[in-house]
Amino acid sequence: LQPLGGAAGLMCFSLLCVCRGEVPPKPTGVVTIVPPIKPDNGPQAYPEAEKANLPVFTMNYPRIQIPFEITLWMLLASFAKIGFHVYHKITIWVPESCLLISIGLIVGAIMHSVHEEPPAVLTSNVFFLYMLPPIVLWFAVVGTLWNSVGIGMSLFAICQIEAFGVQDINLQENLLFASIISAVDPVAVLNVFEDVNVNEQLYIVVFGECLFNDAVTVVLYNMFSFVAEMPVVEPVDVFLGVARFFVVGLGGMGFGILFGFVAAFTTRFTSKVREIEPLFIFMYSYLAYLVAELFSISSIMAIVTCALTMKYYVEENVSQRSCTTIRHVVKMLGAISETLIFFFLGVVTITTEHEWNWGYILFTLLFAFVWRGLGVLVLTQIINPFRTIPFNLKDQFGLAYGGLRGAISFALAFTLPDNIGRKQLFVTATIAIILFTVFLQGISIRPLIEFINVRRTNRNLGTINVEIHCRLMEHTIAGIEDLCGQWSHFYWKDKFMKFNNRILRRILIRDSRAESSIVALYKKLELQNAMEILDTVSGDISAAPSIVSLYEEKKSSAKPKKKFLAADLRNMHDILSKNMYKIRQRTVAYTNKHALPNDSQTKEILIRRHASIRRSLRPGSFQSTMVPKSHKYFSLPPGQSLDLKFPPGRLSYTDDHETLSEVAYPTRRSRSSRPARSSSRAMMPLRRLDTLTEAPSVDAVGDGGRTDHGVSRTDSSYSDSHAAPRRHINSSDDQDSGSVDNLRNNHHEAQEEEEQPSSSSPVWAAEPRDGTTRNPLLRRPQWNPKKK
């Protein structure tokens, strides 16, 4: 932390200096070269220009001033973020937003004490053009409207009361202010919800609310600010306002979808220019945003719908790496913006001049609570009958209490036009309410949620059985619905999927039927091996789970990655194993938006699996005398090595875990920390494998060779029910809660979309092979132990 502190200190100092706006002569820590000629400070003796030598060293601060300041601010905020995570406990109980604001307050205090101005970076344009888009966007039109109007009206009523001395605020301005503070910021809430594992429905609603909430707020804000400047409001204006609202909202969505389609279409042709694929994505999103701003329609909605649309189609077209890049960049940008906003909030709080009016502000707080609670109540009452899982009171409480205000409100308040008389009051009130909700509600929501025991969701649903049965259920329901002629959302989903498959996908997606040659080869080899097994041992074993085929079952439509460069098995394994790591992320239904995917667990499982394979591969074990009994575990007759089929380089027949690891996963980094542990903690099949270590198991060799990245996981994370929507080519259903998943996934900026095709399969490949050849599914009589 020492260097961190030092750096922060230096940066603070630089910040202070630069904010002065003048060129510091020389920063004290920097060594400079004395220019060969003294600058001409004094009055000139001679009117004509002197001969000036070429300056070796010059400084031109104004040139870089703005980007420099911005960068420094960003760095400072990021350092703060690093600092938080040093102490884990803090981040559990105190939402990051609080911490960021606090730091901002401190810095603001520092600046205030030296009478500095906050950086002029946060002008309206800058905010709307540069910072708003990356902020993760999340909600409910009606809710925000309700809040805005309700709060506005109430405040207006209050303003009539003389005692508070705010009679000069008219209705429009009140409405404007109300629209500002209705914007709910989901960051802290969603984090808490994730941590607590609240039930999906609630999470989705909050997420969706925030998604569209911002859009609505900005729309309302723009509308009301326009209206606020009008001296007289007539009914036709109200009507126009409503009409405009729809235009803005729907227009935003329309633009978004349009750009999404264009982007999808573009990426159809980018197979040769993989490197710039992420660029397309970002530029199209940004373009959507800007064009929407051009027409003054809801840019946030535009960018959100654009992202949603793109995610669905573009995912299939772009390469693995592009996906990763995009995901990471988006996360990064989102984190930056969020950090900065909260940080500024803190700074600005101290440095601006406040106008405090007890009555107004307290009533604002009160009304904000009241109206939100009422809004949630009323809205849930209205929609509950239509929902199959109604929201109970606890859910509603969570929803209502989770109404934290944050970034959007702050930005909007700050950029209020100056001709509003009471701008300062509004700014103060906004800041007050933000601080209040973020600190009080943010910190207390977690214990409260846990206390009232909101319905949780069970996340361990990554099994094949669950997967199969989800599918089964969907088909069943669709079938029964068709049968009894009654339609629900499945029907429409079906219809849409049919349309999607037939038309949209043909246009927008590169031909995805053709498999990558690597994948095809892999499959072929698998099948070959399967045939061998069948031939040599017994006729009834289908013990050759094709890795790829399992993958395909999961995806139900091949999503081949065309970026495979190598054609040989080793690279194939590498890629597959690399991809397989990330599949683990699927189990985390709601990936923390602040965290990048964590590979360590997967690696650990792999290593353990490795270890067990290694043990069973011990050189001596091949000639074990237990052959007859354990013969059933053979996939090949003993003595016949699989080296014929697979390059032996994959397996080093030593007991050196590291070697094997290195050989198998040259790309992985830190494995050495995990020596062979007992796999008792690992999944069931793994355990079983251990109990069979004496089985010479050429099969294991085969497993090892072919699927040494295969990890037996009984509860591995295929379940797409939480993860990215799946595409399929033929099935008419697929996405369980597809659109909902879309929302959520978009929220996480496609973090958990793991497009690795074969990821799930390697896991299972080893396992069933072990299992079926080993035991439980097949009757013993079918095994012919005498066969050698």
Next chain:
Amino acid sequence: MGAKQTRAEKYQDLMDKTGFSPEQIKNLHTRFQQLSDNEETISREDLEKIPALANNPIRKQIIEAFFDKRNQHQNEVGAFQEIGFEQFLMVMSHFRPPTLKTTEEEKEAMRKEKLRFLFNMHDTDNDGTITLEEYRKVVEELLKKSGAIGLEAAKAIADAAMLEVASTNVPHMAPEDFYEGITFEHFEQILKGLEMESRMHIRFLDVDTTTMRCGKSKS
């Protein structure tokens, strides 16, 4: 009028048995008449004629479920050749959604009912367990539509799934043990975490949540 009286009585009886409301029963009756060409009973061919079902990969299983005696909750086994309206309704009643008023036990019972329904779909030979072949069959059907997946793949997946069940339920199986098949308890166990309420229900028209009877306890 006499006919009306008996119809009301009949509906009452059906309502008690299945938990549907009168409006829903009426709607379903209309549909039943449609499907059966205004006859009293429906046969398998009638159901197979439904065009919308043609694309459904597990069409056969669904249709078969209607004729499965086990789904009638009368502890019989076997299959009907034709079913009447009452049997039709009984099968439909598996898909009623819970309401705000459904208690926890009732929800539990409904869930079990639904699981039972699925189990019966798998267990075609009525022996109380899902064997590997039966499971494979279902998986094959499910994957039929996906084209590129071969039979081997389906088999492999089914194997993997069976293994999963085996390992979750019988963790310490010795190498010689043979896992006979998935029993209902095991089936419940592996689908323990699955939230069925949101997946396996149909919003029947004229849903009148305030008067809908909560599900009876059936196991």
